Amino acid sequence: MSNDRPTDPASAAPTPAPGAPAGPYAAGTPVPPRPAMPPAGVPQPPYGSAPATPQQQPAPRTPASRRRSVIALIVVAALLLGAVGATIGALNRDVYSAAGFVRTYLGHLAARDAAAALAVPGVAVSAKQLAADDLPADASDALLRRAALGTLTDIELVSDTDRGNGRHEVRYSYNAGGVFGESTFDVESAGTRFPLIPAWRFHTSPLSVVNLTVEHSTSFRANGFAVDTRQVAPEGEKPAFNNVVNLQVFTPGRYTFDHESDLLTASPDKLLVEKPAAVDEATVTTAPTDAFVDAVQKAVDDQLDACAEQTVLLPTGCPFGTTIDDRVQGDAAWSMTEYPEIEIEAGEDAWSIPSTPGTAQIEVTVQSLFDGSVKQLDDDVDFDMVGSVFVTGDQKVTVVTEPAPSSRRN
Known part of the structure; x- marks a missing residue:
């Protein structure tokens, strides 16, 4: 009988050399290196989280891609400039044009904002300017206020005529106190306020003068606003039984002059003022009540x-x-x-x-x-x-x- 026994494969495995890693690696198989421990103080991902994926560096841009980007920027800039130009053009045509300037003035009158209307360039005038326009230099400004303004509606542009040298004749129609009327305004360029935005002013003030005769009284009303002739007469002029006063008024406008008190009354004299820098006449004739x-x-x-x-x-x-x-x-x-x-x-x-x-x-x-x-x-x-x-x-x-x-x- 032979003394040889079957050999146990496990027992036949070679004994690893001292210092060699244990594991199911055959002889001659490379052993993967252990991951290096990060330096102290470097934050670590939480346990069980996926390992961080290394970021990829963007590919370098080619000259062709750079050209495409530049072209895209140029196109966008051109579109923006075109939009801005179109907007400015529309504003200059509708809002900042000569017609738009006059429309702003008429809008103030429609809102019965006398102060804003007077603040429009070229509206307010001095005694010297009144005389230069062949208007009474002593005309009172007592009616240039909200209380003396009538209604103004249905304002429509009729024409805007360029007369050259920065001058425009702008014509508007309107309904003044129930009466249809049209007025032409003389407007001139006043430079620019911002780049490409024109400014305007009235070359001829839209104010007019009413030469009012008040018979048998020293007081009257204009659109319901009570006025004493002694307050609007030229300095040094004494009140009389019959008085004549000159009054500045806005153009356009409808004005009703009358008198109403316990002792006196007067039929209304209604006047449509539609021509700037003109003199209109009205009379208030009082009678005993x-x-x-x-x-x-x-x-x-x-x-x-x-x-x-x-x-x-x-x-x-x-x-x-x-x-x-x-x-x-x-x-x-x-x-x-x-x-x-x-x-x-x-x-x-x-x-x-x-x-x-x-x-x-x-x-x-x-x-x-x-x-x-x-x-x-x-x-x-x-x-x-x-x-x-x-x-x-x-x-x-x-x-x-x-x-x-x-x-x-x-």
């Missing part, structure tokens, strides 16, 4: 009653009186039999009371110079009353009567 006539009637009656309290034959400052050839004994006693029915009409310097009849009664004792007889005289004395009427600033009525040219005893 029933309240005025009643006030004058009362003042006259009171004055006649005061005259009747005098105990003389010829009351001082009164429209009636009488003379007696005989001797008067005692005081005379007057009373009113019929008061004059007052009418008022306009005079040269004041309201006047035309000759109006009335009757007073006198009672007095007289002694005859012929035979010495004494009798009681009781007579009606007819008279004609004439007077002037004045209205003070606080609407008080003053009547000044004139001694009647004749008094007749019945």
Whole structure:
């Protein structure tokens, strides 16, 4: 029998040399190196996370790709410049054009913003400029305010004519206070405000002047705004029964001039101002109201009653009186039999009371110079009353009567 036994493969495996790694690697197989430990202080990915993928460096750009990028930038820049140019062109045509400049001014008037309208270049003028435009240099600016502006709607451009040398004639239509109108404005270039954006100003101011006559009063209204002629008259000019004042107004605009108070009234005079730098005329003619006539009637009656309290034959400052050839004994006693029915009409310097009849009664004792007889005289004395009427600033009525040219005893 043989002593040989089957050999165990495991027991037949070679024993690794000292220092060699253990594992299922056959002899001669290269052993992978262990990963090097990172230096201390370098942050490590959390346990179990995937290992960081090394970043790839971009491929170097070729001349062709650089050319394509430059061309793309040029195209984008050209498109942007074109868009900016188109926008500026549209703004210059619609907003910053001569027509757009005038439209801005008209828009302020439509909004009843008088201050903004006056601030538009070329609108406000001095006395010297008014005179240069053949307008009254003393014209007041009292109506260049919101309270005196009317309505302005339906503003439409009619034409914009280039006259050369930076001058334009711009024509607009509109509805001013319910009346259709058209106005032409003279506009000139004023340089540029920003690159490529033009600026404009009125070559001729769009202001006009209204020459207003106010008859029989020192006050009037313009579109409901009350004005005292003493406030708008030239310096040093005294108020009168009839007054003439010059007033600057915006063009275009519809203005209604009238008067309304407890004592006086006037039919409205409506005026459409549509031509810049022109003089338009209007008149306010006042007439007495029933309240005025009643006030004058009362003042006259009171004055006649005061005259009747005098105990003389010829009351001082009164429209009636009488003379007696005989001797008067005692005081005379007057009373009113019929008061004059007052009418008022306009005079040269004041309201006047035309000759109006009335009757007073006198009672007095007289002694005859012929035979010495004494009798009681009781007579009606007819008279004609004439007077002037004045209205003070606080609407008080003053009547000044004139001694009647004749008094007749019945």
